[in-house]
Amino acid sequence: MYGSYKLSNLNISVRDLRVWVEKDGLYRYRRKLGSAEVEKIFLNDHDVILNPVEPVNLPRSITNYLFIQFSKPIFVEPVSSAEVYLTFPIEIGVFVAKGYDLEDVDVFSFVKPKYALYGEPRGGVIARFWQSDVFSKPPNADFLEKGIMKLKIYNLSGLWVEVNKVVFDVYAMKIYYSSNVVSSIAEMKIHSRKVAETSFIDEPMFEGMKKAIELYVARRIPILSTKFTMEWGL
Amino acid sequence: MIEEIFDLVLKTVDLPLYGEVKVKDVLFAIVVVVIASVIAKFIVMSLRRSLADKMRKDQLELLVKAVYAVVIIFAFVSVTPALGINLTGLLVAGGIIGVAIGFASQRVISNFLSGLFLIAERPIRIGDQIVVDNISGIVEDMSIMSTIVRTYDGLYVRIPNERVFTSNITNPVANVARRFEYAIQISYRDDANKAIEIIRNVVERHPFALKIPPPQVFVDSLGDSGVNIIARIWAPSSVWYEVKMSLLWEIKVELEKNGIEIPFPQRVVWFGKEA
Numbered sequence: 001m002y003g004s005y006k007l008s009n010l011n012i013s014v015r016d017l018r019v020w021v022e023k024d025g026l027y028r029y030r031r032k033l034g035s036a037e038v039e040k041i042f043l044n045d046h047d048v049i050l051n052p053v054e055p056v057n058l059p060r061s062i063t064n065y066l067f068i069q070f071s072k073p074i075f076v077e078p079v080s081s082a083e084v085y086l087t088f089p090i091e092i093g094v095f096v097a098k099g100y101d102l103e104d105v106d107v108f109s110f111v112k113p114k115y116a117l118y119g120e121p122r123g124g125v126i127a128r129f130w131q132s133d134v135f136s137k138p139p140n141a142d143f144l145e146k147g148i149m150k151l152k153i154y155n156l157s158g159l160w161v162e163v164n165k166v167v168f169d170v171y172a173m174k175i176y177y178s179s180n181v182v183s184s185i186a187e188m189k190i191h192s193r194k195v196a197e198t199s200f201i202d203e204p205m206f207e208g209m210k211k212a213i214e215l216y217v218a219r220r221i222p223i224l225s226t227k228f229t230m231e232w233g234l
Numbered sequence: 235m236i237e238e239i240f241d242l243v244l245k246t247v248d249l250p251l252y253g254e255v256k257v258k259d260v261l262f263a264i265v266v267v268v269i270a271s272v273i274a275k276f277i278v279m280s281l282r283r284s285l286a287d288k289m290r291k292d293q294l295e296l297l298v299k300a301v302y303a304v305v306i307i308f309a310f311v312s313v314t315p316a317l318g319i320n321l322t323g324l325l326v327a328g329g330i331i332g333v334a335i336g337f338a339s340q341r342v343i344s345n346f347l348s349g350l351f352l353i354a355e356r357p358i359r360i361g362d363q364i365v366v367d368n369i370s371g372i373v374e375d376m377s378i379m380s381t382i383v384r385t386y387d388g389l390y391v392r393i394p395n396e397r398v399f400t401s402n403i404t405n406p407v408a409n410v411a412r413r414f415e416y417a418i419q420i421s422y423r424d425d426a427n428k429a430i431e432i433i434r435n436v437v438e439r440h441p442f443a444l445k446i447p448p449p450q451v452f453v454d455s456l457g458d459s460g461v462n463i464i465a466r467i468w469a470p471s472s473v474w475y476e477v478k479m480s481l482l483w484e485i486k487v488e489l490e491k492n493g494i495e496i497p498f499p500q501r502v503v504w505f506g507k508e509a
Contacts, residue, residue, distance in 0.1 A: 059441055062472055067446075112439075115470060116446035121409035126470045129445045 001050060001144065002177050002212075007096070008045045014144065015110065019050075019094070031094070033108050040105050046096045051212040052147060052182045053093035054170040056128045057107040064216075065127035065228070066168045067118050068149075070134050074163045076155040076190065084153065085135040086166075087146040089113070089128070090182055095213055104215055110145045118167050119232030127167055138183075138205065147175065147182035150205055155190045163190070163234045166198055171216045172226035174202040176209035183209065188230075196234055199227040255318040263313035270309030274302045292360035292376070296353065299377075341396065342379070348399035349378040357403050365404040367397055407471040411444060414467060414478045418485065419460040421497040426453050426461050429494050433465050436485050442477045444468040460497040 001014055007027050012019040022028040027042040056064055068086055076082060094106040116129035133139070138148050155161055166188055175184050183205035190196045204211070247258035278298050285294055314321055353376070358364050362373045364383065371385035381398045383391045406412060420429045430451045437443045437451070447468045454464040465485070469477040486496065 062442075062470055113441040114445050115442055116444050117411045117468065118446075121411045124410055126410050126444075 002052065002092075002179070002182075002210075003050065005048045005050070006045060007042060007048050010048055012050070017108070017110070029094075029105065031106055031108060033110075036108070038106055038108075042096065046098060049095045049097060049102075049213060050092060051095075051210075052090045052175050052177055053104075053107060053212065053215045054173045054175070055089040055091045055109070055113075055130075056170050057091055057093075057215065058109050058113045063115070063126045063128065064169055064171050065118065065125045066170045066173070067116050067127035067129050067165060068167075069116075069129065069131045069165045070163065071131060072134060074134055074153070076153055076161045076163060078155060078158045078160060081152065081154045084151050085138050086132040086149045086151055087130070087139065087141050088132070088149050088184065089130050090143075090145055090147050092144075093213070093215055102213060107215075110142075118165075118230075124232055125167070128170075138181075141181075143177075143180050143182050147184055148205065149183070150185045152185070152187040152201075153190065154187065157190055157192050159193055161190050161193050161234060163188075163196075165234065166196075167228060167230050168198050168200065169225065169228040172200050173214070174200045175212040175214070176204040177212055178206065178209045181206065181209070182212075190234065194231065194233050196230045197227050198230060253318045255316075259316045259318075263317050266313045267306070267309050270305055274305035277305065278302050290359070290361075295360060295375070341394075344396045345379045345394045348395035349376075349380075352376065352381070352395055352399055353378075357408075358398075358405055362405050363407050365406075366393060367401040369393065406474075410471055411447075411468050412471050412474050413447075414469065414474060416465045416467075416482055416485070417454070418463045418465060418489075419457060419496060420463060420489070421460045421495040424461075424494045426463065428492070429463060429489060432488050432492055432494065433463065433485050436488050437465065437467055437481065440477060440481055440484075442469050442473050443481065444470070458501075459499045 001012055005012075007021055007029070008023065010019060010021045010029070016034055018030075018032045020030055022030060027045060029038075029040040029042060029048075031038045054064075055066060066088065068088060070086070074082075074084065089109065089111045091107050091109040093104050094108075095102045095104050097103075114129045115126055118125050118127050132149075138150070141148050151166060153163065166186075168186060173184060175182060177183070185201040185203055185205060186198060187201060188196050188198050247256065247261060249257050251257055251260060278301060281298055281301065282294065285297070289297070311321070352358070358373050358376070358381070360373050360376060364371070364373055366381075366383070369383055369385065369391055371383040371389075371391065373381060374384045374390075375382040378395075380395055381393045383393060385391055418429075418433065420426065430453075433451045434449065437449045443449060444467075449468065450464070450466040452464060453461055455462045467477070467481065489496065
């Protein structure tokens with residue numbers, strides 16, 4: 001489903017999702033998912049790209065943070081590193097392109113969004129909430145609903161640390177996709193039992209994966225920082 | 235003829251006005267201030283264009299006002315020698331005049347200082363929803379003397395900064411999340427645990443009813459007409475009212491769908507036997 005299409009040829013039908021174009025002199029982009037319907041009008045035929053995007057846009061954008069709660073805590077030994085695999089929610093963005101100029105026209109998802117507060121009401125952040133199991137190798141995940149995240153954990157402190165969650169600034173999220181996998185690689189540097197720094201690494205998890213167009217690039221959102229400091233506990 | 239007019243203009247601009255200051259000096263000062271004003275407006279416009287999507291509106295407004303003031307003050311200071319104004323003397327005179335003005339216009343000074351403190355302390359920002367002195371609304375602008383609030387019914391209200399600074403300010407969106415509460419009554423016949431479960435499920439389905447902190451749903455009291463259940467829900471401050479408006483009806487519909495009755499006030503009346 002992910003990839004490039006010509007607007008005039010767009011016709012996707014997966015599960016209860018239907019994306020198609022009606023031509024009556026204009027190009028009417030239409031999308032139906034469950035009971036939600038969207039219609040947008042284009043004057044000319046363009047290239048259309050569908051790919052997974054940063055999962056913070058639904059039902060509407062109120063934050064740029066992603067909060068992944070582990071189903072079970074991980075204990076990380078002092079001054080060590082480890083790699084675990086998690087899942088993250090997928091939202092699918094639809095972009096129109098003219099040359100290098102991109103515009104996002106639609107975002108939808110097969111998973112229901114939920115939000116949570118990381119930290120205190122004063123000074124904390126609202127974040128897209130997701131609960132994930134922790135895996136030692138890439139899990140099988142439904143590529144329309146869940147992406148696979150490789151999380152490299154570095155415990156820089158001299159203490160045992162219990163990690164229950166990880167929070168990211170997704171404006172710096174790098175997502176790669178293939179025909180059956182969506183992935184992202186991130187790292188978490190633990191400085192103490194309460195503080196860690198998270199960021200994304202711009203590389204594919206498997207060979208042959210394609211880099212997804214990022215929403216903040218299409219929306220020309222200036223990125224001030226690519227890292228997030230978790231200072232409200234791990 | 236043209237030469238005569240030219241000579242007349244030259245003589246006119248060379249005429250002394252006061253002291254050593256001539257007409258041409260005043261004209262020069264006016265031109266400099268006008269040019270500075272045009273430059274300041276151009277800079278302000280450029281700043282607005284380039285930073286509108288990169289800075290918060292209140293910060294941008296503050297920056298724009300500061301830049302405009304700096305350019306104009308710089309222009310004014312640079313033309314004062316041409317106007318024969320001695321700044322040192324002006325400062326001394328300004329000090330004396332300042333004291334006099336201070337006594338004469340305490341409220342104005344108070345508003346001005348309150349404005350400075352408000353800018354420094356930043357209890358409110360442009361775009362915030364606030365309640366000040368029984369006025370509720372959205373902050374439209376904050377100047378050095380007053381704060382402009384648009385009430386929820388669209389009225390323009392100018393509040394002097396002194397009142398803003400000395401009043402209790404409630405800013406319901408200053409924190410990123412806030413809690414609201416529903417009181418829901420069910421009849422004594424119904425199962426309160428089932429009702430709590432239903433309410434929890436409805437809250438769980440709403441994306442903006444926050445998962446963390448978790449919602450609290452519990453039996454609060456046994457009322458005259460039914461069992462009182464309280465639901466306390468956290469939501470992002472930016473959308474809390476929208477969540478509050480939508481959830482209550484969803485809860486009511488879901489409770490009724492599951493056969494749980496929301497009772498009317500009722501009273502049991504016992505009639506004694508006639509003697």
